[in-house]
Amino acid sequence: xxxxxxxxxxxxxxxxxxxxxxxxxxxxxxxxxxxxxxxxxxxxxxxxxxxxxxxxxxxxxxxxxxxxxxxxxxxxxxxxxxxxxxxxxxxxxxxxxxxxxxxxxxxxxxxxxxxxxxxxxxxxxxxxxxxxxxxxxxxxxxxxxxxxxxxxxxxxxxxxxxxxxxxxxxxxxxxxxxxxxxxxxxxxxxxxxxxxxxxxxxxxxxxxxxxxxxxxxxxxxxxxxxxxxxxxxxxxx
Amino acid sequence: xxxxxxxxxxxxxxxxxxxxxxxxxxxxxxxxxxxxxxxxxxxxxxxxxxxxxxxxxxxxxxxxxxxxxxxxxxxxxxxxxxxxxxxxxxxxxxxxxxxxxxxxxxxxxxxxxxxxxxxxxxxxxxxxxxxxxxxxxxxxxxxxxxxxxxxxxxxxxxxxxxxxxxxxxxxxxxxxxxxxxxxxxxxxxxxxxxxxxxxxxxxxxxxxxxxxxxxxxxxxxxxxxxxxxxxxxxxxx
DNA sequence: GGATGTGAAGTAGTTCACAGCC
DNA sequence: GGCTGTGAACTACTTCACATCC
Numbered sequence: 001x002x003x004x005x006x007x008x009x010x011x012x013x014x015x016x017x018x019x020x021x022x023x024x025x026x027x028x029x030x031x032x033x034x035x036x037x038x039x040x041x042x043x044x045x046x047x048x049x050x051x052x053x054x055x056x057x058x059x060x061x062x063x064x065x066x067x068x069x070x071x072x073x074x075x076x077x078x079x080x081x082x083x084x085x086x087x088x089x090x091x092x093x094x095x096x097x098x099x100x101x102x103x104x105x106x107x108x109x110x111x112x113x114x115x116x117x118x119x120x121x122x123x124x125x126x127x128x129x130x131x132x133x134x135x136x137x138x139x140x141x142x143x144x145x146x147x148x149x150x151x152x153x154x155x156x157x158x159x160x161x162x163x164x165x166x167x168x169x170x171x172x173x174x175x176x177x178x179x180x181x182x183x184x185x186x187x188x189x190x191x192x193x194x195x196x197x198x199x200x201x202x203x204x205x206x207x208x209x210x211x212x213x214x215x216x217x218x219x220x221x222x223x224x225x226x227x228x229x230x231x232x233x234x235x236x237x
Numbered sequence: 238x239x240x241x242x243x244x245x246x247x248x249x250x251x252x253x254x255x256x257x258x259x260x261x262x263x264x265x266x267x268x269x270x271x272x273x274x275x276x277x278x279x280x281x282x283x284x285x286x287x288x289x290x291x292x293x294x295x296x297x298x299x300x301x302x303x304x305x306x307x308x309x310x311x312x313x314x315x316x317x318x319x320x321x322x323x324x325x326x327x328x329x330x331x332x333x334x335x336x337x338x339x340x341x342x343x344x345x346x347x348x349x350x351x352x353x354x355x356x357x358x359x360x361x362x363x364x365x366x367x368x369x370x371x372x373x374x375x376x377x378x379x380x381x382x383x384x385x386x387x388x389x390x391x392x393x394x395x396x397x398x399x400x401x402x403x404x405x406x407x408x409x410x411x412x413x414x415x416x417x418x419x420x421x422x423x424x425x426x427x428x429x430x431x432x433x434x435x436x437x438x439x440x441x442x443x444x445x446x447x448x449x450x451x452x453x454x455x456x457x458x459x460x461x462x463x464x465x466x467x468x469x470x471x472x473x474x
Numbered sequence: 475g476g477a478t479g480t481g482a483a484g485t486a487g488t489t490c491a492c493a494g495c496c
Numbered sequence: 497g498g499c500t501g502t503g504a505a506c507t508a509c510t511t512c513a514c515a516t517c518c
Contacts, residue, residue, distance in 0.1 A: 011439075012487065020435040024414060038499065047416050047427070050499095051489055058501055066500045067496040083435055084442035091434075098339035105335060107391075108414050108431040113438050147437060154344075173437055177261060177345050179284050189437045190284070191430070194345040197328075198257040198320055200384060200410050200426045201350050202248075205321035249509070275477065287477095288511060295479055303478040303517045 007061040011082070015056045021046045022053070023079045024108070030072050038069030085113040090145040092118040092169070094160055095152035096126050096136055099175060103149065104132040117145055122156070144168040154178040161188075243315065244298035252293045258283045259290070260316045261345075267309050275306030322350040326383040329355040329406070331397055333363050333373055336412060337388035341369040354382055359393070381405045391415040398425075 011019075025045045029037050039057075043050040057063050057070070060078050064070045080086065091114045093100050100119075103109050110116050119136045121127055129136050139160065148169045152160050157176035164172055164186075171187045174180055180188050248256075262282045266274050276287040276294075283290065294300050294307070297315050301307045317323065328351045330337050337356075340346050347353050356373045358364055366373050376397065385406045389397050394413035401409055401423075408424045411417055417425050 013436075014487070016436050016439050017432055019439075020432050021429070040499090045416055049489075052487095054500060055488080055502085062501080064500050065496065066494070067498050069499065082439070084438050087442075089438055089441060098335045098342060102335035102339055103430065106431070108429075109434060112435075114434060146441060147434070149434070171437055171441055173434055179282060187437070187440065189433060191433045192258070192345075193340065193343070193428070195254055195257045196426060196428045197346060197351060197384070197386070197410055198349075199250075199253050200408055200424070201321050201326055202253050202256075202319070203424065203426075204326060204383060204408050205324075251509070277477085286511075289509095291478060292480085292510080299479080301478050304476045305518065306477065 007059070008082070009059045011056075011059050015059055018046065018048065018052075018056055019079050019083055022056070023076065023083070023112075026072050026075045026079070030076065035072055036069045037072055037075070039064075042070070080112070083113055088113060088115040089147055090115055090117045091147045091149060092116075092120060092142070092145045093149045093151060094120045094139065094142075094164075095150060095156075096121045096129075096131055097151060100149075100151035101131060103151065104134075114147070118143060122152075139163060142167045142169075147171045147173060149173045149175070151175050243318075244296070245319070246296045248293075248296050248319070252296055255283065255285065255289075255293055256316050256320055259293070260313065260320070260349075263309050263312045263316070267313065272309055273306050274309055274312070276301075279307070317349070320350055325350060325352040327352055327354045328384045328386060329353075329357060329379070329382045330386045330388060331357045331376065331379075331401075332387060332389035332393075333358045333366075333368055334388060337386075338368060340386065340388065341371075351384070355380060359389075376400060379404045379406075384408045384410060386410045386412070388412050 022042060025042055026037065028045075039050040039053040043053040046053065054064075057075070060082050063074055063078055091110060093104055093116065096104075096119055100121075104116060104119065116132070116134065119131055119134045120139045120142055121136050122139050127136050127138050142163055144167050146169070148164045148171070150157055150160055150164075150172060154176045155178075157174065157178040158180055161172060161174070161180045161182055165182055170185060172180065172182070172189070174188055174190045175193070177192050177194060179190070182188055259279060262279055263274065265282075276290040280287040280290045291301075294312070297319050300311055300315055328347060330341055330353065333341075333356055337358075341353060341356065353369070353371065356368055356371045357376045357379055358373050359376050364373050364375050379400055381404050383406070385401045385408070387394055387397055387401075387409055391413045392415075394411065394415040395417055398409060398411070398417045398419055402419055407422060409417065409419070409426070411425055411427045412430070414429050414431060416427070419425055
């Protein structure tokens with residue numbers, strides 16, 4: 001493959017969060033039968049400026065062709081590699097209430113770079129059911145994995161986190177509004193869905209949004225700090 | 238009222254996103270029967286540094302007492318006011334698949350500053366059902382509101398957004414992985430849940446990770462090396 | 475003493491402007 | 497001509513260090 005000009009610098013956090021979006025757009029382009037895309041269109045369709053797109057992609061290597069934009073296939077391949085899509089991670093989902101079910105049934109969530117290997121719950125009414133092709137097991141049967149996605153109530157989150165640590169799972173994606181205590185060496189990435197609405201309400205009340213003289217177009221990634229919502233440039237048409 | 242200490246500067250985006258977290262911690266403190274909290278504890282329990290807490294809160298006014306920390310009730314009141322919790326916004330949720338149901342049933346999502354006034358879907362199998370105390374109506378009946386929460390598939394998102402604009406809804410919280418085109422004056426806040434897992438996977442593969450370095454809720458900091466020759470001593474606490 | 479609030483310094487990220495290459 | 501890649505300028509956010517006040 002054309003991996004020769006891969007540079008792999010250290011990528012910034014906002015850049016990492018934008019790569020999945022670029023990839024989605026690139027895939028749409030490929031499905032649409034086109035072979036190339038330029039930074040202006042990619043930026044427009046991803047909701048960011050063209051300069052940001054070029055800066056982000058330059059961090060992966062010299063992927064484009066001056067005067068002609070980017071080859072969609074190259075982008076897809078290089079972004080995928082940067083995100084680790086060439087080798088799948090084993091993922092378990094714990095808690096199959098509405099949120100857990102929403103995630104495992106969602107088309108985009110567990111497709112790339114992640115392989116769902118197990119579903120767990122404490123509720124006997126759910127254990128034994130088949131969801132997304134997997135039988136829900138008791139949390140007591142928890143097997144090891146690379147990542148655990150916690151979709152349990154806040155009150156249960158710490159106990160479940162402890163259980164994960166016990167099962168040698170060292171990366172947790174936590175959807176419960178509860179800060180977890182884990183030993184050093186275990187990563188926790190928190191996502192608090194309620195924050196998103198709160199932020200939107202703040203802007204509504206304070207007129208920071210549409211009234212500020214531009215379209216408020218922000219991409220939020222949960223609690224992970226991207227929050228790049230400068231309402232200056234208007235990225236779509 | 239002693240509203241003299243309110244300052245209401247312009248708050249930064251990261252600060253706004255942290256306020257709901259502070260508020261949650263403060264409520265836990267109040268429920269626990271305590272009257273005061275200092276920036277160190279608030280920071281620890283929110284997953285940020287004490288300095289960041291003080292900087293954030295100073296943006297709301299002079300809320301603390303030097304030498305004695307913050308009064309929990311004052312914090313609750315001032316943070317709530319900053320987020321607009323004193324007056325509720327009318328919110329509708331469109332799309333009651335698993336995600337939509339997860340949100341409306343979630344304890345923290347629609348409680349503060351938001352009043353759920355309607356649920357809408359296109360699916361006849363769902364229309365008419367009662368969820369969280371509301372009868373699901375057809376999207377064609379869509380009434381006006383302050384905010385619409387879109388929990389529909391990506392393929393339907395643009396059509397639904399158009400419908401919202403038609404219904405004079407000028408703020409959209411979009412959970413579909415699809416950039417929406419809306420006229421000027423309408424705010425869109427995107428939330429892409431799949432990004433969260435992708436970012437976590439990136440860090441896992443690159444070892445950058447576990448250290449949540451710099452992420453908002455990085456209470457869980459695993460040591461990592463960062464590989465930098467100079468990054469020897471871990472300055473965290 | 476003890477903790478806040480804040481100028482100053484430091485760091486990170488974005489945007490500008492243009493050189494370089496197709 | 498067109499578009500990428502990038503130094504330089506700019507902006508935003510965080511952290512340090514300490515004056516300030518209870």
